[in-house]
Amino acid sequence: MSTKRSTWQKVAVRQALEESNGFASAQEIFQMIISTGLKLGLTTVYRALTELVESGDVDALASEDGETKYRFCSNDHHHHLICRQCGETVEFDLAGFEAATSELAAKHGFTSVTHSIELFGICEKCGVAS
Amino acid sequence: MSTKRSTWQKVAVRQALEESNGFASAQEIFQMIISTGLKLGLTTVYRALTELVESGDVDALASEDGETKYRFCSNDHHHHLICRQCGETVEFDLAGFEAATSELAAKHGFTSVTHSIELFGICEKCGVAS
């Protein structure tokens, strides 16, 4: 059976994701790590992220530019408001929304429902700059 | 200046997107069209979709599997509940949610905010089958 091993590469990936405020693409994480002088393959980053996703610690999300973004999954389910320009992220919680979606899904006979809610906009700083 | 011309290819793309209930990827649209016997290039589909997006009629959204999904931007903004297994889609409207998101965005100083809300689950038929 598969007993996962701990390697410095996996640790580095996890740390990089933490430092990025828990929201980064594989490519970004790769750059972060090698820019510190450490050397590892891009392949390893993808594999480490896949492992984190499978373990449930991390969540994968497709972004608008074709990259997959990764972030930590907190237990208290929250969503993000993301600046399209600078990437600044605000977490938020939507009271009542979780319940509304579950109800809606049930009404249509759907089960095992997950939801993806992300808001994209221009934050205050970037709005002024333009 | 660029005056857009009307071609049967663009019409076909628009129609295919309409027939797919306004939620499909470029690849899917391409398949839909050629399966009717018409012949056109994948390139053209991408270009037609890009034009629709630029004109504001259509909205592009990154999906979890790396493809970009396209859908019509209706004024009465609605969302989708999609079966992970068979792809069946139910449209829904979330009273109050639109207002809640706008308010939230404003509170954080964000402007030009768009949102992406999709629910993924297993529909009744597929749930029984498994």
Next chain:
DNA sequence: CTATCTGCAAAGTCTTTGCACTTTT
């Protein structure tokens, strides 16, 4: 020691671009 992991290079997707040809206007 040995199952697992790493990393290179090659392959696979989806999407975009260059360029000659066709079509709308």
Next chain:
DNA sequence: AAAAGTGCAAAGACTTTGCAGATAG
């Protein structure tokens, strides 16, 4: 006829896979 559009093939970006060598336990 001329500007715009089409389609092929090649290129690009992100991600996955195969395999030999390295490593954790």
